[in-house]
Amino acid sequence: xxxxxxxxxxxxxxxxxxxxxxxxxxxxxxxxxxxxxxxxxxxxxxxxxxxxxxxxxxxxxxxxxxxxxxxxxxxxxxxxxxxxxxxxxxxxxxxxxxxxxxxxxxxxxxxxxxxxxxxxxxxxxxxxxxxxxxxxxxxxxxxxxxxxxxxxxxxxxxxxxxxxxxxxxxxxxxxxxxxxxxxxxxxxxxxxxxxxxxxxxxxxxxxxxxxxxxxxxxxxxxxxxxxxxxxxxxxxxxxxxxxxxxxxxxxxxxxxxxxxxxxxxxxxxxxxxxxxxxxxxxxxxxxxxxxxxxxxxxxxxxxxxxxxxxxxxxxxxxxxxxxxxxxxxxxxxxxxxxxxxxxxxxxxxxxxxxxxxxxxxxxxxxxxxxxxxxxxxxxxxxxxxxxxxxxxxxxxxxxxxxxxxxxxxxxxxxxxxxxxxxxxxxxxxxxxxxxxxxxxxxxxxxxxxxxxxxxxxxxxxxxxxxxxxxxxxxxxxxxxxxxxxxxxxxxxxxxxxxxxxxxxxxxxxxxxxxxxxxxxxxxxxxxxxxxxxxxxxxxxxxxxxxxxxxxxxxxxxxxxxxxxxxxxxxxxxxxxxxxxxxx
Numbered sequence: 001x002x003x004x005x006x007x008x009x010x011x012x013x014x015x016x017x018x019x020x021x022x023x024x025x026x027x028x029x030x031x032x033x034x035x036x037x038x039x040x041x042x043x044x045x046x047x048x049x050x051x052x053x054x055x056x057x058x059x060x061x062x063x064x065x066x067x068x069x070x071x072x073x074x075x076x077x078x079x080x081x082x083x084x085x086x087x088x089x090x091x092x093x094x095x096x097x098x099x100x101x102x103x104x105x106x107x108x109x110x111x112x113x114x115x116x117x118x119x120x121x122x123x124x125x126x127x128x129x130x131x132x133x134x135x136x137x138x139x140x141x142x143x144x145x146x147x148x149x150x151x152x153x154x155x156x157x158x159x160x161x162x163x164x165x166x167x168x169x170x171x172x173x174x175x176x177x178x179x180x181x182x183x184x185x186x187x188x189x190x191x192x193x194x195x196x197x198x199x200x201x202x203x204x205x206x207x208x209x210x211x212x213x214x215x216x217x218x219x220x221x222x223x224x225x226x227x228x229x230x231x232x233x234x235x236x237x238x239x240x241x242x243x244x245x246x247x248x249x250x251x252x253x254x255x256x257x258x259x260x261x262x263x264x265x266x267x268x269x270x271x272x273x274x275x276x277x278x279x280x281x282x283x284x285x286x287x288x289x290x291x292x293x294x295x296x297x298x299x300x301x302x303x304x305x306x307x308x309x310x311x312x313x314x315x316x317x318x319x320x321x322x323x324x325x326x327x328x329x330x331x332x333x334x335x336x337x338x339x340x341x342x343x344x345x346x347x348x349x350x351x352x353x354x355x356x357x358x359x360x361x362x363x364x365x366x367x368x369x370x371x372x373x374x375x376x377x378x379x380x381x382x383x384x385x386x387x388x389x390x391x392x393x394x395x396x397x398x399x400x401x402x403x404x405x406x407x408x409x410x411x412x413x414x415x416x417x418x419x420x421x422x423x424x425x426x427x428x429x430x431x432x433x434x435x436x437x438x439x440x441x442x443x444x445x446x447x448x449x450x451x452x453x454x455x456x457x458x459x460x461x462x463x464x465x466x467x468x469x470x471x472x473x474x475x476x477x478x479x480x481x482x483x484x485x486x487x488x489x490x491x492x493x494x495x496x497x498x499x500x501x502x503x504x505x506x507x508x509x510x511x512x513x514x515x516x517x518x519x520x521x522x523x524x525x526x527x528x529x530x531x532x533x534x535x536x537x538x539x540x541x542x543x544x545x546x547x548x549x550x551x552x553x554x555x556x557x558x559x560x561x562x563x564x565x566x567x568x569x570x571x572x573x574x575x576x577x578x579x580x581x582x583x
Contacts, residue, residue, distance in 0.1 A: 008106040013325050016318035020139070023100045024146055031146050034096050037089035038151030042300060044082040046159050049292020051075040057285030093147040101140035104321060108132070115329050117380065117406075122327050131324060135317035142314020149307045152300035159293045166286050167276060173269055174297065265301065269294040330380075332397035336390055342483065342514055343388030347376050351539035352532050354484075354516055359507055361528035361545075362518045365558055367489065369537040370518035374486045377516065378406035405482035409489045411473055415459040418449065422476050433479060439509035440475035441501045442468070466493040474502070484514040491521055503527045522559050533558075 012022035024031050051074050059068025108131060112119055119128075156174075164171035273290040276282045282290065342356030350373045354360050364370040376383035377392075379400050385392040392400065413421060422433055433453065437443050445468045449455035461469040470493045477485060490506075491499045503524045506515070517524060525531055525545040533541040533548060533555045541552045548555040 008103045008110070011107050011322075011325055013322050016315040016322060019318040019322050020142055020314060023103060023139070023143060026103060027096060027099050030092060030096055030099070034089065034092040034147035035150040037085055037092055038147040038149075039154045040151075041082060041085045041089050042148075042151040042155035042296075043158055044078055044085065046155050046162070046293060046296050047078055048075065049289040049296065050162065051078060052292060053285035053289030055285075056288055057283055061284065089147060093144060096143050096146065097140040100143045101136055104136050104139055105132075108136070108321065108324065111325050111327075115327060118329050123324060128324070131317075131320055135320050138313050138317035139321060142310050142318070145307050145311055148300075148303055152303050152307070155300050156297065159297055162293060163290065166290060167273070167282065169276070170269060170272060170290060173272060174294075261301070261305070263298065266294045266298050330397065334394050334396040334400070336394045336396070338395045338399045338403060339388030339390065341388075344386075345377050345392075345484065345514070345516075346386045347373055348384045348386075349373075349376065350534060350537055352377070352534075354514060355530065356514045357512050358529040359510060359515045359517070359527065361525050361531045362516065362534060363520055363525065363531060363555065363559065364518070364534040364537070366537075367518065369534055371488050372537065373534070374406060374488055374516065374518060378404055378486050380406065403483040405477060405480055405485050407473065407477035407485060407487040407490065409470055409473060409487075409492060413457065413459070413461040413469065413472065416457065417454050418446065418457050418472075419453040421457055421472065422453075422479055424476070424480070426480075428479060433475075435509075436475045436479035439478050439505045440471045441498055441505060442471035442475045445472060467495070467498065470494065471498075471502070474506075478506075478509055481513075485510065485516070487515070487517045489518055491519065491524055496523065499523045520559055525559060 009022075009026055012018040051071055055068055055071035055075065058064060059071055112128065115122065160171050160174050163174055270291055273282060273287055273294075277284070277287040344356060345354040346352070352362065352373055354377065362370040362373060372381070375381040376385050379385070379392050379397070382393070387395065419433065422428070422436065430453070434443075437446060445464065446452050457463055457472075461472060464472065470490065474487065474490050477487065491502050494502060499521060500523045503521075504527065506517075506524075507527045517528070519525065522545065528545060531543060531545050531548055532539050533552060535554065541548055541555060543551075545559075549560060
């Protein structure tokens with residue numbers, strides 16, 4: 001099987017069938033061994049009725065003890081050898097499936113890592129989870145076709161040839177049986193692919209909604225939107241269940257035909273053989289062999305039907321894997337150097353201008369609109385943004401990533417020591433980390449951990465509270481000390497007292513550095529040097545926080561909730577209950 005550190009190779013992304021064939025070609029020796037062992041195993045199964053027929057005709061009917069003993073011994077040897085072959089076949093095919101499973105996992109994980117921060121903007125979380133949880137297993141099961149699938153076809157041809165030597169009529173019936181079964185099952189396979197594909201799509205949507213619900217349950221509960229979201233989730237889950245019933249209906253028909261048609265096939269052949277034996281055209285031994293061969297064929301024919309089912313589902317799953325693998329990270333089309341000194345960032349789509357060396361705030365009734373501006377300013381979305389008069393997409397991407405940092409309040413937190421979580425790839429002295437933690441008002445996070453900075457933190461910061469996670473993310477961004485920091489809702493999960501402290505310290509820590517925050521908190525806005533009020537994603541007004549409170553009713557309604565006046569609105573440092581007073 002593929003080693004944990006082995007290069008999985010370059011997958012064939014032309015389609016589902018091509019991807020499955022690529023998995024086969026990545027382990028040619030094992031695939032050939034599985035096919036050969038399966039052929040030998042099934043052919044030896046077919047040889048058993050022949051040996052039994054010889055024992056009956058040459059031994060019992062002729063009362064020849066030596067012949068009976070010889071054929072019986074051959075039957076025992078064939079059974080023993082086939083038992084060993086069966087064990088090796090199963091072991092080999094298990095390795096084939098596991099290699100396909102692990103190789104697909106490595107390919108998907110490597111590609112997801114390569115996409116990096118572009119992943120959540122290009123692929124839904126539910127899509128990735130569905131691929132990892134279900135599609136990888138389905139793809140690996142489809143590779144069973146190269147073992148028992150090949151063996152089933154071979155033994156079918158062998159048995160037809162043996163029957164031809166006994167009775168041409170029976171051989172014709174056997175040869176025509178498989179095409180008839182294919183005609184009956186084929187439409188169901190095509191229908192299954194369509195139903196399975198739609199089911200997987202709905203499953204990924206529902207999985208994404210589960211993640212959103214789990215991550216925002218506290219916020220939804222506070223806003224009174226939990227019931228509304230629960231109703232939407234209930235409707236989606238009912239639609240998924242209904243689609244699952246449709247998939248199950250097709251699957252049950254295929255499984256019923258897989259068992260019923262071969263059994264009916266066996267009955268027809270056995271009835272014809274019995275009629276021929278009654279007319280004296282078949283010996284007793286030949287009748288036994290015909291019945292045995294037909295019984296042997298029940299397994300391969302049933303497996304061929306099951307193989308079609310697995311292949312149908314495997315192709316659907318492989319197409320989803322290929323669709324993810326086709327998602328490419330943003331191409332670096334830039335050829336220019338960035339501005340030599342701090343310069344203005346300008347987004348023509350929204351009208352936002354970010355002056356260098358100042359703290360700029362974006363305020364919007366729909367947070368998604370403000371986040372979209374940040375994505376454009378950070379070059380995560382195609383745009384006409386300029387930096388120092390030069391188009392941002394014309395500047396080398398590596399330089400943009402090194403100088404401009406987008407700090408999302410839902411950014412991933414990887415498992416590990418807190419020190420590593422904050423530092424990332426760079427090495428930072430304890431004094432630098434301490435300054436970043438203080439600027440983010442996160443000193444208490446370190447004090448609350450048993451080993452301080454060396455304490456382990458669970459993946460996504462699950463061992464921390466929501467406010468602690470947000471402050472750790474902010475401290476990590478401040479420790480990186482980018483030339484331009486674009487922070488999305490950096491204080492949304494904090495209480496008023498902590499938020500006021502963060503606003504003061506953030507302004508001081510980023511003095512002389514370009515900083516943009518998206519927020520509707522008056523505590524943060526009052527510390528901003530410039531505030532842009534966005535309406536429908538466009539700048540409606542710009543200025544200082546207090547000036548906008550006075551002259552922009554829409555801004556005042558959004559930020560102050562019309563509960564105070566500009567003249568009486570207290571500053572955040574005058575009382576610990578500032579947010580309540582302002583809002």
